[in-house]
Amino acid sequence: MTRASSRRPGPPTRTERGIPEATVARLPVYLRALTALSDSGIATASSEDLATAAGVNSAKLRKDLSYLGSYGTRGVGYDVEYLRYQIAREIGVTQDWAVVIVGIGNLGHALANYSGFGTRGFRIVALLDADPNLVGERIGDMEVRDFAELEAIVKADRVSIGVITTPAGPAQEVCDRLVAAGVTSILNFAPVVLSVPDGVDIRKVDLSIELQILAYHEQRKSGEAALPQVPELPAMNGLTDLPSVGGGVGA
Amino acid sequence: MTRASSRRPGPPTRTERGIPEATVARLPVYLRALTALSDSGIATASSEDLATAAGVNSAKLRKDLSYLGSYGTRGVGYDVEYLRYQIAREIGVTQDWAVVIVGIGNLGHALANYSGFGTRGFRIVALLDADPNLVGERIGDMEVRDFAELEAIVKADRVSIGVITTPAGPAQEVCDRLVAAGVTSILNFAPVVLSVPDGVDIRKVDLSIELQILAYHEQRKSGEAALPQVPELPAMNGLTDLPSVGGGVGA
DNA sequence: TAGATTGTTAATCGATTAACAATC
DNA sequence: TAGATTGTTAATCGATTAACAATC
Numbered sequence: 182m183t184r185a186s187s188r189r190p191g192p193p194t195r196t197e198r199g200i201p202e203a204t205v206a207r208l209p210v211y212l213r214a215l216t217a218l219s220d221s222g223i224a225t226a227s228s229e230d231l232a233t234a235a236g237v238n239s240a241k242l243r244k245d246l247s248y249l250g251s252y253g254t255r256g257v258g259y260d261v262e263y264l265r266y267q268i269a270r271e272i273g274v275t276q277d278w279a280v281v282i283v284g285i286g287n288l289g290h291a292l293a294n295y296s297g298f299g300t301r302g303f304r305i306v307a308l309l310d311a312d313p314n315l316v317g318e319r320i321g322d323m324e325v326r327d328f329a330e331l332e333a334i335v336k337a338d339r340v341s342i343g344v345i346t347t348p349a350g351p352a353q354e355v356c357d358r359l360v361a362a363g364v365t366s367i368l369n370f371a372p373v374v375l376s377v378p379d380g381v382d383i384r385k386v387d388l389s390i391e392l393q394i395l396a397y398h399e400q401r402k403s404g405e406a407a408l409p410q411v412p413e414l415p416a417m418n419g420l421t422d423l424p425s426v427g428g429g430v431g432a
Numbered sequence: 433m434t435r436a437s438s439r440r441p442g443p444p445t446r447t448e449r450g451i452p453e454a455t456v457a458r459l460p461v462y463l464r465a466l467t468a469l470s471d472s473g474i475a476t477a478s479s480e481d482l483a484t485a486a487g488v489n490s491a492k493l494r495k496d497l498s499y500l501g502s503y504g505t506r507g508v509g510y511d512v513e514y515l516r517y518q519i520a521r522e523i524g525v526t527q528d529w530a531v532v533i534v535g536i537g538n539l540g541h542a543l544a545n546y547s548g549f550g551t552r553g554f555r556i557v558a559l560l561d562a563d564p565n566l567v568g569e570r571i572g573d574m575e576v577r578d579f580a581e582l583e584a585i586v587k588a589d590r591v592s593i594g595v596i597t598t599p600a601g602p603a604q605e606v607c608d609r610l611v612a613a614g615v616t617s618i619l620n621f622a623p624v625v626l627s628v629p630d631g632v633d634i635r636k637v638d639l640s641i642e643l644q645i646l647a648y649h650e651q652r653k654s655g656e657a658a659l660p661q662v663p664e665l666p667a668m669n670g671l672t673d674l675p676s677v678g679g680g681v682g683a
Numbered sequence: 684t685a686g687a688t689t690g691t692t693a694a695t696c697g698a699t700t701a702a703c704a705a706t707c
Numbered sequence: 708t709a710g711a712t713t714g715t716t717a718a719t720c721g722a723t724t725a726a727c728a729a730t731c
Binding site: 256257 | 686689
Binding site for chain 2: 697698699700701702705706707
């Protein structure tokens with residue numbers, strides 16, 4: 182309503198107002214699927230093909246892509262390379278984002294070594310830790326630097342993304358320092374709820390929460406009906422060489 | 433409708449039909465907040481207190497808790513210990529779940545060392561890898577074992593949760609082996625979409641996807657209006673010693 | 684032209700939120 | 708009893724899905 186009045190008449194201009202969050206979260210999945218198809222030498226794919234590769238249904242995929250524009254051809258499908266570029270551009274990974282990792286324990290180590298940081302689009306510019314015993318240690322082709330250098334590094338390398346891999350204790354303080362230094366996006370692996378001012382985005386990765394969600398569902402499986410689909414369920418003791426299963430079950 | 437007919441009349445029996453997924457995903461956050469309050473010696477907390485600690489609003493928290501039952505006292509709040517136990521029980525972490533980790537690279541290493549696996553409720557019973565060079569390596573008080581032993585271990589230790597920290601390539605095969613061995617919940621860190629049969633739950637943790645979601649929003653910040661809240665925005669060049677910011681902005 | 688597949692509409696479903704009656 | 712706070716209702720919002728007209 183308020184919005185309609187400020188819109189000129191005519192066909193809706195795509196991307197006029199932002200893309201839904203649920204869609205944004207799936208774009209990287211589509212990007213990866215397209216990269217895989219491209220690597221297999223596939224030049225064209227239907228929404229059905231793409232949806233299968235991305236693990237969603239095709240209606241959802243088409244709806245998601247429709248927020249970006251009309252990049253497909255009716256009766257044909259999508260050009261893999263073209264769509265891949267359009268999505269990469271929309272996400273913002275056609276440019277490189279400078280990233281710092283703070284807290285070089287086991288997890289920080291692992292992320293520092295993570296080759297290419299998964300996909301292109303990100304560049305680790307510094308590994309930081311406050312522990313003098315760690316400062317100076319080489320990891321791959323980088324050296325751990327003192328957390329005190331944060332501000333200088335953020336300024337020099339225009340860092341906009343910070344990854345927090347400290348323990349829970351110092352995480353909020355590290356977060357505050359990152360924000361004060363000018364970092365506006367944070368990926369938090371520490372098991373705490375961090376508070377940030379408006380304008381700063383924060384995402385959280387939490388192993389123990391993920392496991393607990395699985396445990397919840399697991400608990401409900403052992404309980405009642407929801408056991409595996411196989412009609413006669415082997416008693417799980419003694420049998421080591423089960424006959425192959427799946428013939429004639431259901432449709 | 434179909435459901436109403438199978439329900440007896442009278443007051444709704446809580447937890448009669450499952451808890452919404454969005455709520456399930458927040459229960460571990462509440463559990464952690466309650467543990468923190470408990471550790472600070474706080475015995476009672478209002479929904480407002482709890483919501484603040486968990487980073488949600490109080491209406492949502494009360495709605496979420498209402499799916500579990502009525503564990504609060506009107507006019508008073510919630511007994512921290514009591515609610516903590518109720519949530520732990522609901523999630524299923526009052527018992528211990530046996531976990532195997534498959535793929536002992538950097539990340540597998542990091543998770544293996546992750547003290548107590550974040551929260552109680554989980555017990556790592558084996559670290560597995562197919563690489564003979566890794567088998568036998570000690571990590572903490574565990575030893576890396578051959579992936580070929582998977583089936584025996586799952587059977588012996590009643591493992592229901594598997595964590596996949598292999599590269600993308602072998603992940604689907606590892607997943608299939610886990611499922612065939614009887615694992616019914618999987619936490620996947622490999623950057624691929626895994627397919628599992630019905631009855632198996634799978635969750636995915638994906639660093640590169642998280643970073644891309646941040647990049648999407650970051651790109652839109654640098655663009656237009658959505659710049660930081662500070663009125664006069666330093667031009668970001670030359671200035672090295674900004675005056676402290678935040679006095680008299682907004683309210 | 685006939686067949687295939689997109690992009691969009693509209694219905695449905697689930698999650699969030701504000702407000703408040705119930706009740707300690 | 709008066710004040711505080713829960714548990715629940717109902718309105719709203721956003722996401723998913725099926726279906727199909729548009730169009731290659």
